[in-house]
Amino acid sequence: MSKLYQHVKTDSFDEDLLLVDRILREDHHAFQTLYAKYYDRVYAIARGILLDGDEAMDAVQEIFTLVYRNLGRFDRRSRFSTWLFRIAVNRSIQQARRLKWKRLQAPMGESVEAIPESEPVIEHEDPRIEAAMAKMHPNDRAILTLFYWDELSLLEIAESLGCSSNAAKTRLFRARERFRQLFEELGGGA
Secondary structure: OOHHHHHHHHHHHHHHHHHHHHHHOOOHHHHHHHHHHHHHHHHHHHHHHHOOHHHHHHHHHHHHHHHHHHHHHOOOOOOHHHHHHHHHHHHHHHHHHHHHHHHHHOOOOOOHHHOOOOOOOOOOOOHHHHHHHHHOOHHHHHHHHHHHHOOOOHHHHHHHHOOOHHHHHHHHHHHHHHHHHHHHHOOOOO
16 A cells, blocks of 8 residues: 555544544644534534434534543544544434424424424425435434435444444335335325
8 A cells, every 4th residue: 555545545534533632632622623524514414313403403512512521432443433423323313202202292282383393404306305304213314314415335324323334234225215115105206
């Protein structure tokens, strides 16, 4: 392997590790750098799972708070981004479950505004895409978001979800099938 290839391949990985080391030495500017670098991707994951912009922003703040508090536990066996995305997926799924529980527990007379309804993940020309995503389980939305919107490889998804590549491939296949069925039920089938 040439030195140029080694440098290119590990450049961002090493940059993240340097930032982690600086954060652990209480360099708050380093945390701001890491936050700025990953904010958009973490927000995209949260938004894709929660389907609500405000809830996603709340989740992002909680995710980065968890990262900051638990950075000493990052064992460096995987890339920092993989560890971060795993926290983002898990935290967003937890929040989606809590929101569903709140909606189920809301008194019958409570106004719709008291419990935020879902917004589309990404604005599409076809509203059936958003409607199908909204009907899916948060775990399915997570894998579809990681694969299609964040464009992670199956290996990166597997690491982010804490499963094998084959399991990630199977989960993605099943999520695609569930999406296809929901989309067809909404009149989107060919």
